[in-house]
Amino acid sequence: MTKYIDQGKQDTRSGFGAGMTELGRTNPNVVALCADLVGSLKIETFIEENPDRFFQVGIAEANMMGIAAGLTIGGKIPFASTFANFATGRVYDQIRQSIAYSDKNVKICASHAGLTLGEDGATHQILEDIGLMKMLPGMTVINPCDFNQTKAATLAIAEHHGPVYLRFGRPKVANFTPVNQKFEIGKALMLSEGTDVTLLATGHLVWQSLLAAENLENQGISVEVINIHTIKPLDDEAILKSVKKTGCVVTAEEHNYLGGLGESVARVLATHYPSPQEFVAVQDSFGESGTPEQLMDKYGLNNKAIEAAVLRVLKRK
Amino acid sequence: MPNNQNLQDLVIQVRRDILRMVHKVNSGHPGGSLGCTEFFVALYNEIMDLKEGFDMDGKGEDLFFLSNGHISPVFYSVLARKGYFPIEELNTFRLINSRLQGHPTTHEGLPGVRVASGSLGQGMSVAIGAALAKKLNGDDHLVFSLHGDGELQEGQNWEAIMFAAGNKVDNLIATIDRNGQQIDGATEEVLPLGDVAEKFRVFGWDVLEIKNGNDLDQVITGLNEAKKRTGKGKPICIVMTTVMGHGVDFMMHTHAWHGKAPNDEQLDIALSQNPVTLGDY
Numbered sequence: 001m002t003k004y005i006d007q008g009k010q011d012t013r014s015g016f017g018a019g020m021t022e023l024g025r026t027n028p029n030v031v032a033l034c035a036d037l038v039g040s041l042k043i044e045t046f047i048e049e050n051p052d053r054f055f056q057v058g059i060a061e062a063n064m065m066g067i068a069a070g071l072t073i074g075g076k077i078p079f080a081s082t083f084a085n086f087a088t089g090r091v092y093d094q095i096r097q098s099i100a101y102s103d104k105n106v107k108i109c110a111s112h113a114g115l116t117l118g119e120d121g122a123t124h125q126i127l128e129d130i131g132l133m134k135m136l137p138g139m140t141v142i143n144p145c146d147f148n149q150t151k152a153a154t155l156a157i158a159e160h161h162g163p164v165y166l167r168f169g170r171p172k173v174a175n176f177t178p179v180n181q182k183f184e185i186g187k188a189l190m191l192s193e194g195t196d197v198t199l200l201a202t203g204h205l206v207w208q209s210l211l212a213a214e215n216l217e218n219q220g221i222s223v224e225v226i227n228i229h230t231i232k233p234l235d236d237e238a239i240l241k242s243v244k245k246t247g248c249v250v251t252a253e254e255h256n257y258l259g260g261l262g263e264s265v266a267r268v269l270a271t272h273y274p275s276p277q278e279f280v281a282v283q284d285s286f287g288e289s290g291t292p293e294q295l296m297d298k299y300g301l302n303n304k305a306i307e308a309a310v311l312r313v314l315k316r317k
Numbered sequence: 318m319p320n321n322q323n324l325q326d327l328v329i330q331v332r333r334d335i336l337r338m339v340h341k342v343n344s345g346h347p348g349g350s351l352g353c354t355e356f357f358v359a360l361y362n363e364i365m366d367l368k369e370g371f372d373m374d375g376k377g378e379d380l381f382f383l384s385n386g387h388i389s390p391v392f393y394s395v396l397a398r399k400g401y402f403p404i405e406e407l408n409t410f411r412l413i414n415s416r417l418q419g420h421p422t423t424h425e426g427l428p429g430v431r432v433a434s435g436s437l438g439q440g441m442s443v444a445i446g447a448a449l450a451k452k453l454n455g456d457d458h459l460v461f462s463l464h465g466d467g468e469l470q471e472g473q474n475w476e477a478i479m480f481a482a483g484n485k486v487d488n489l490i491a492t493i494d495r496n497g498q499q500i501d502g503a504t505e506e507v508l509p510l511g512d513v514a515e516k517f518r519v520f521g522w523d524v525l526e527i528k529n530g531n532d533l534d535q536v537i538t539g540l541n542e543a544k545k546r547t548g549k550g551k552p553i554c555i556v557m558t559t560v561m562g563h564g565v566d567f568m569m570h571t572h573a574w575h576g577k578a579p580n581d582e583q584l585d586i587a588l589s590q591n592p593v594t595l596g597d598y
């Protein structure tokens with residue numbers, strides 16, 4: 001299989017921050033908003049270099065989403081940022097009415113998504129955000145896998161007209177995709193070709209999938225690994241092409257199995273090419289406090305869980 | 318002063334439009350619409366600096382955001398009669414395949430509408446955003462917004478009120494329609510709002526009052542005074558007292574006509590109290 005090298009662990013939120021720094025220098029229409037989490041979102045450099053294009057809204061996420069919607073009227077491209085929990089569930093109606101239904105060019109940038117937020121516990125670990133956002137008509141949903149890809153996605157969404165939900169995280173994870181890559185919204189990325197099983201992963205689970213695939217290869221199982229960085233619009237074509245070759249699929253995501261990537265993939269398969277599928281995802285529960293590694297292990301979201309899911313799905317072929 | 322007779326005629330005609338629109342589809346919100354008719358007529362025909370035609374960005378012109386979107390009948394009538402879309406289109410209010418949705422939307426591309434509203438409490442934030450964009454663009458035009466008084470029970474308003482003062486959004490004029498009514502009864506009984514003007518004042522806004530929002534002269538004078546106070550470091554709030562259902566005697570001073578259309582007989586009586594001026598659509 002194709003080998004990938006970890007260029008050094010970094011957090012995806014810092015990829016977002018790096019993207020914002022670049023946008024601050026290159027796109028005068030980009031403005032940023034934050035709800036009292038500037039340090040967590042890593043946008044200090046953007047603020048320092050563009051103080052007039054940053055709006056600190058305080059602990060008031062609903063107002064932030066509305067102001068972001070208003071800023072688009074006049075041609076600004078607002079990047080509204082906070083934790084994923086407060087960027088989605090807390091302000092769902094503001095996003096639905098003022099942004100999505102009104103077709104406003106707002107970029108909702110959500111850090112600390114999923115279990116890997118860690119010790120803060122379930123109050124802050126949202127596992128439902130992908131589902132909430134993908135259900136909104138016209139909303140693009142992106143969950144990049146590492147620092148480099150998050151930076152590239154941040155740059156790409158500024159060029160895309162329409163509301164976007166960009167989801168990233170807190171922990172330092174492997175950074176293995178190319179520096180300065182071109183990010184194409186809605187285009188799945190083939191990471192490693194294989195013939196026995198298709199492994200569709202998003203976000204932090206992409207690296208875990210590569211680790212799992214390497215181990216499985218040693219057991220004589222050929223795994224095709226595809227990075228689904230865009231959950232909506234989903235790259236149906238790439239998914240079907242792969243599953244028609246392998247005949248089965250495992251989906252992997254740091255999200256509830258209800259409403260996430262797995263269900264989107266199941267819809268595509270049920271409609272066009274019914275195939276056995278196993279879900280690596282949280283089994284309809286809340287999270288809890290712990291280290292990211294402990295949580296990903298306990299809730300079955302690491303390379304070991306992916307390997308087990310692959311072995312299960314192969315038996316159902 | 319403008320030619321007030323023309324504006325008065327328009328006020329009456331808009332009231333007729335409102336009544337006929339909601340009657341035709343037996344739904345919609347006449348009470349608040351009738352109460353805010355003078356405000357809308359004055360705003361669009363006397364106060365705001367508007368460009369020809371409509372584009373979403375609205376650079377180089379004043380903007381208006383309706384937060385209490387359920388009073389769409391008055392908004393649509395005034396927009397149509399200002400020339401944003403054909404007056405005959407008022408016939409399609411709330412019908413399937415119409416651009417005139419129950420609550421205003423951008424989704425169907427109706428000229429004059431810049432954000433969906435109706436889920437209450439969101440309009441002030443959007444107006445603030447648009448006002449900030451004007452400042453960033455070096456555009457010295459103003460942003461106006463209208464909010465129901467009951468709507469102030471939504472907490473997002475207070476986030477917005479705090480932000481606008483803290484960030485000196487002084488190109489914003491937010492008007493509160495203080496009609497004292499909401500669906501379940503009087504605002505002071507459902508959830509008391511208390512002294513709205515004082516609340517805005519202590520949050521750091523410059524507040525003025527229009528004692529009778531159904532007196533066209535008072536509305537024009539109040540809005541002009543508000544314009545004069547912009548650009549001085551504070552957002553402007555107008556607390557405008559109106560009578561819900563104004564212009565139709567049996568609809569006044571009650572919340573009963575918040576979201577109820579008149580029947581045939583009631584329509585006839587209501588229209589007889591507002592005889593044709595400019596011509597029905």
